[in-house]
Amino acid sequence: MKITLNLNGTSHHLDVDPRTTLLDVLRHHLGLTGTKKGCDHGQCGACTVLMDGRRVNSCLTLACMAEDADITTIEGIGTPGNLSPLQQQFLDHDGFQCGYCTPGQICSATAMLEEIAAGWPSHASDSLDGPFDLTHAEIAERMSGNLCRCAAYPNIVAAIRQAGRDGSRQEDAA
Numbered sequence: 001m002k003i004t005l006n007l008n009g010t011s012h013h014l015d016v017d018p019r020t021t022l023l024d025v026l027r028h029h030l031g032l033t034g035t036k037k038g039c040d041h042g043q044c045g046a047c048t049v050l051m052d053g054r055r056v057n058s059c060l061t062l063a064c065m066a067e068d069a070d071i072t073t074i075e076g077i078g079t080p081g082n083l084s085p086l087q088q089q090f091l092d093h094d095g096f097q098c099g100y101c102t103p104g105q106i107c108s109a110t111a112m113l114e115e116i117a118a119g120w121p122s123h124a125s126d127s128l129d130g131p132f133d134l135t136h137a138e139i140a141e142r143m144s145g146n147l148c149r150c151a152a153y154p155n156i157v158a159a160i161r162q163a164g165r166d167g168s169r170q171e172d173a174a
Helices: 022-029 085-092 102-119 136-142 153-173
Strands: 004-008 010-015 047-052 054-057 070-072
Touching: 047 102, 054 085, 054 102, 054 136, 085 102, 085 153, 102 153
Parallel strands: 004 070
Antiparallel strands: 004 010, 047 054, 047 070
């Protein structure tokens, strides 16, 4: 099946089996190994990427389902020489240990901060109207689809909280 993937700002024309997952296309067809295969059942979040700005488990998404969508992987969020503010906070707060889950955590947290900025409530939100505070409960609820087997959660929460605070300060200044 011939498909076009808009990936990290670049179009890729591919011929893949219609049963091929987005995760396998990213890793094996395009050589983007930042997205990790963890459980391969959509339960750990290591494979999280953004599709049109929303979080998806790429292990459960067929590549053909992503045709013409804007896909962002960890490679499209920042580079070693130009980290996103959230990536920098993960470094500053030591929000990783082995690092295996980190790409999925950062992709998920990137979308999570956008959801909060857009006024989307979660189960842990005090109201449906916002604004939403970056409490531990709020972050834990919104990031519940991403597991860290090394248990770096306190540092991940601190990194997300700081990136969210810094982002809201930048919006206030604009």
